[in-house]
Amino acid sequence: MSFDCARDPVIIVGVPRSGTTLISELLQRLGLFIGHSILADKEAKYFYSVNSQILRSIHAYWDNPSPVRFLLRDRHRVERLVENLEADLRSFRIANYLGWKHYVKFRSLAQFDTPWGWKDPQNVLTLPIWLRVFPKAKIVYIVRNGVAVANSLVVIQSGLISKRLKRNQARVKRLGARSEERIGVKGSSRCLTLAGSFSLWEEYVTQAEEALKSVNNERRVIKYEEFLSEPAEHLRRLARFCGLEPPASETLYDHLELVDVTKATSFLQTATLVRFHSEVRMSRWMAHYGYDG
Numbered sequence: 001m002s003f004d005c006a007r008d009p010v011i012i013v014g015v016p017r018s019g020t021t022l023i024s025e026l027l028q029r030l031g032l033f034i035g036h037s038i039l040a041d042k043e044a045k046y047f048y049s050v051n052s053q054i055l056r057s058i059h060a061y062w063d064n065p066s067p068v069r070f071l072l073r074d075r076h077r078v079e080r081l082v083e084n085l086e087a088d089l090r091s092f093r094i095a096n097y098l099g100w101k102h103y104v105k106f107r108s109l110a111q112f113d114t115p116w117g118w119k120d121p122q123n124v125l126t127l128p129i130w131l132r133v134f135p136k137a138k139i140v141y142i143v144r145n146g147v148a149v150a151n152s153l154v155v156i157q158s159g160l161i162s163k164r165l166k167r168n169q170a171r172v173k174r175l176g177a178r179s180e181e182r183i184g185v186k187g188s189s190r191c192l193t194l195a196g197s198f199s200l201w202e203e204y205v206t207q208a209e210e211a212l213k214s215v216n217n218e219r220r221v222i223k224y225e226e227f228l229s230e231p232a233e234h235l236r237r238l239a240r241f242c243g244l245e246p247p248a249s250e251t252l253y254d255h256l257e258l259v260d261v262t263k264a265t266s267f268l269q270t271a272t273l274v275r276f277h278s279e280v281r282m283s284r285w286m287a288h289y290g291y292d293g
Contacts (some may be wrong), residue, residue: 062122066127069207
């Protein structure tokens with residue numbers, strides 16, 4: 001069972017806050033089509049919506065991915081999911097990804113002959129399902145130090161909740177105990193602590209490694225820190241892998257203005273994070289990826 005398309009997609013995966021947005025934007029600038037309608041973090045709305053719907057159907061969420069393990073063991077349910085996804089990809093709804101201009105010209109992904117793909121951290125969880133739909137898909141897997149990811153998640157989630165509460169301060173006082181629910185304050189309690197965020201990183205990379213181990217698809221595993229150290233060379237190789245023309249040097253360096261090389265080790269400047277790193281550096285995946293130093 002698979003979906004026929006003119007070009008096999010590039011599926012970009014990685015734990016949230018691992019650098020997938022940066023690398024997706026760079027690839028988009030080089031010509032990789034990642035969706036007509038995309039969210040702020042470079043997720044294609046179509047595939048993000050489908051991934052989110054899969055997770056909701058099993059009472060999972062991006063910060064509570066454990067039910068996905070049980071879904072993937074349910075062969076019959078996975079087969080039904082794949083059939084439904086293929087039907088959806090053949091329907092007019094794919095215009096949400098292609099955009100109406102491309103949809104009118106190509107009608108479907110079966111005729112779409114441009115290098116294409118999509119980015120979504122939820123791909124880590126749903127990758128085995130997508131590889132049933134696109135068995136020859138190429139995979140770009142981006143890895144980042146678990147402590148840096150944990151810190152970024154804490155900063156984002158605590159800031160998000162605080163901002164929403166402050167913006168709705170008057171309603172909070174008026175609504176009382178049910179205020180957060182009523183004003184739509186949503187955030188990840190798990191990711192308000194380094195320990196909780198780090199455990200999520202571990203859960204994601206475990207699922208990613210299990211998925212990659214079970215398939216022979218072409219893939220590029222990119223350590224975010226190594227990418228930042230030599231972005232031009234990494235991007236040239238990645239462009240070729242995705243079926244794109246490697247850019248001329250002057251064009252390439254214009255794109256690399258997006259790259260902030262200080263993000264590679266900036267977390268080591270904070271005493272709290274240095275201590276946390278010493279506590280978790282010998283964990284299974286930190287050691288596996290060479291982050292135990």
